[in-house]
Amino acid sequence: MNMSENDFLLQVQHLRKYFYRERLFSSDRKPIRAVDDITFSIRRGETLGLVGESGCGKTTAGKSILRLIEPTSGQIFFKGKNIVDLNREELRRLRPYMQFIFQDPYESLNPRMRVGEIVGEGLEVHRVAQGREKVEKVSEILMKVGLHPRDAMRYPHEFSGGQRQRIGIARAISLNPELIIADEPVSALDVSIQAQILNLLMDLRDQLGFTYLFISHDLRIVKHISDRIAVMYLGKIVEMADGEDLFRRPLHPYTQILLQAIPRLKPSGRTQEGPAREELPFHSLEKGCLFQLRCPHSRERCRMEEPILLDQGEDHLVACHFVS
Amino acid sequence: MVIMKTPLLDVRSLSTHFFTEDGVVKAVEDVSFEIFEGEILSLVGESGCGKSVTGLSLLRLIPTPPGKIASGEIFFDGRNLLKLEEKEMEKVRGNDISMIFQEPMTSLNPVFTIGDQIMEAIQLHQNPDKKEARKKAIEMLDRVKIPSPEARIDSYPHQLSGGMRQRAMIAMALSCQPKLLIADEPTTALDVTIQAQVLRLMREIQREMRMAVMLITHDLGVVAEIADRVAVMYAGRIVEYGPIETIFGEMRHPYTRGLLESIPQLEDKRKRLNAIPGQVPNPMDLPMGCKFHPRCYLMIEDCKKEEPPLFQVNDNHFSRCIRWKVCCY
Incomplete structure (x- = not known):
């Protein structure tokens, strides 16, 4: 490993996750390619959307990276170490450094555990703190996420959605992780609460130097929090660039359609008739570009040959034969 | 849009309460x-x-x-709906007023084809023969831009994508040409590209049919795309009410402003958002006075005392804030 690669906290190479349908009376072994050969890196302290x-x-990509589900193939280097090769015990020892924040604050917290136990569980399992020290540590973490130390004695159902997401964040940061994968952390929340949680995630990043992989369907939110953005379509990354650059000059037709579809917050700037075609069911393409049937610029070559992700300069990568 | 005539729907001081074991929830108040x-x-x-x-x-x-x-009155087309017999009300539903919901998968019956369901609505309210109803259903599917409607009419809901299902729901809701469509979060379950298509479709059809629409949503982006006028609600009350340009450009209620500033702007990056502090109050334990005062940056002592009325800012713009004159400028 050379020096420049040291800047990267996470390097994902050719990650694939296929799901095979179990069918009783057929031998259909064609997999669903949920994640199909994605490659990207995140620098220390950077946020990739x-x-x-x-x-x-x-989401499958995010979970595969932490091996919350096992990837089908590919390499995942975390701090230079390929975590795909690690056994259970080695992986367990690495867990404190990489944490996950879930979308649904109602389903991701054990209803029978007090908040203090939820947040302190990791401290105990990884022998960071016990007893009195654990209680103090938990208080400190709760305050960091805007909760009160006495909330440790309460149960998740006593909290609103936004407060529960704070608990989820407290659990994720309890072991001082370096990488946090946040999967739609604000999607289930009301707008005013979304803003509070986004502010919290950004404050924590500034104070504690976290590196985020921030997964979301909401382009406004992704733009707001990310340094770089990767756009996925049917299991592949179709475009990846600096956030500002991506919004200024989206190069992939899919990205262009996505950006056009964001409702403007000005009644005077209502979105115009776009070229987007109706969405299609998830199957059926034998070869060529995955976006060919919805693409307004689709040509012969797109039906024959799948485009690969290529750098168009300034670290702006696009998978399209006809980059405009 | 200036329309100087009697409204199609005129809701006056509507209050809807829920009597639960734990207490009364005043879900809608005045x-x-x-x-x-x-x-x-x-x-x-x-x-x-x-x-x-x-x-x-x-x-x-x-x-x-x-x-x-x-309490309250709901005048629709001159009649007070709250005074109607249940039988008459049944005729209003679907015929004059239709409703579509957020999740088309749960509002469509999974064991009938979408054609069956649209035809049922047509037959229930208009009584044509089966052939005629089928023809009409195909027309409706075509109108909501479902491709090859002659084939799709025999599809079951699970065979359609989310966007298609919502189109089918719209077709069903519009099959009797209602005067008013109530759309409750119609695009919330849809992906952003599909949302844009469905909103565009709703706007087109609404204009063609000169239909009135009440769009219920949490998403100010959707509002900006499609609404003519806006009523902002908080804790069961309307807190601001006015034409869309006013609500987005010259709002006079701190909650409206807070909602708008909670949404990240595409232009500015990495700035902290002006989030509204605190959370929505417990409906069984609402604060005294203005319901928004505990979260409000403009709060003064008077805000805690009594509930403010809707102040008239100008002809068609109202704000439930005693400090509307200083608010938001």
Whole structure:
């Protein structure tokens, strides 16, 4: 490993996660390619936004990276170490450094555990703190996320959605992780609460130097929090660039359609008739570009040959034969 | 849009309460608004603000008990809906006023084809023969731009994508040419590209049919795309009410401003958002005075004392804030 690669906290290479349908009376072994050969890196302290519509594979990618589900193939280097090769015990020892924040603050907290136990569990399991020290540590963490130390004695159902997401964040940061994968952390929340949680995530990043992989379908939110953005479509990254650059000059037709579809907050700037075609069911393409059937610029080559992700300069990568 | 005539829908001081074991939830309290023919009024607010209960109250679909329309009048086309016999109300539903919901998968029956379901609506209200109803259903599917409607009419809901299902729901809701469509979060379950298509479709059809629409949503982006006028709701009350340009450009209520500033702007990056502090109050334990005062940056002592009325800012713009003159400028 050379020096420049040291800047990267996480390097994901050719990650794939296929799901095989179990069918009783057929031998259909064609997999669903939820994540299909994605490659990207995140620098220390950087926030990479992973954006795409439902079913594009962004959540599966996030979970595969932490091996919360086992990837089908590929390499995942975390601090230079390939975590795909690690056994259970080695992986367990690495867990404190990489944490996950879930979308649904109602389902991701154990209803029978007090908040103090939820947040302190990791401290105990990884022998960071016990007893009195644990209680103090938990208080400190709760205050960091805007909760009160006495909330440790309460149960998750006593809290609103936004407060529960704070608990989820407290659990994630309890072991001082370096990488946090946040999967739609504000999607289930009301607008005013979304803003509070986004502010919290950004404050924590500034104070504690976290590196985020921020997964969301909401382009406004991804733009707001990310340094770089990767756009996924049907299991692949179709475009990846600096956030400002991506919004200024989206190069992939899918990205262009996505950006056009963001409702403007000015009644005078209502979105105009875009070229987007109706969405299609998830199957059926044998070869060529995955976006060919919805693409307004689709040509012969797009039906024959799948485009690969290529750098168009300034670290702006696009997978399209006809980059405009 | 200037329309100087009697409104199609005139809601006056509507209050809908739920009587639960733990106490009375005043989900909707003293809500008044109007909808004119051919316009889109949006009720916007966060979860629990009473926007959906308002929609259900209009159709008298509030589950009773525990719910009850405690007071108010709902004039539709000159008749007070709250005074109608249940039988007459049934004729209003679907015929004159239709409703579509957030999740098309749960509002469509999975064991019938979408054609069956649209035809049922048509036959129930208009009594044509089966052939005629089928023809009409195909027309409706075509109108909501479902490709090859002759084939799709025999599809089951699960065979359609989310966007297609919502189109089918719209086709069903519009099959009897209602005068008013109540759309409750119609695009919330959809992906952003599909949302844009469905909103565009709703706007087109609404204009063609000169239909009135009450759009219930939490998403100010959706409001900006499609509404003519807006009523912002908080804790069961309308806190600001006015034309869309006013609400987005010259709002006079701190909650409206807070909602707008909670949404990240595409232009500025890495700035902290001006989030509204605190959280929506418990509906069984609302604060005294202005319901928003504990979260408000403009709060003064008077705000805690009594509930402010809707102040008239100008002809058609109202704000429930005693400090509306200093608010937001």
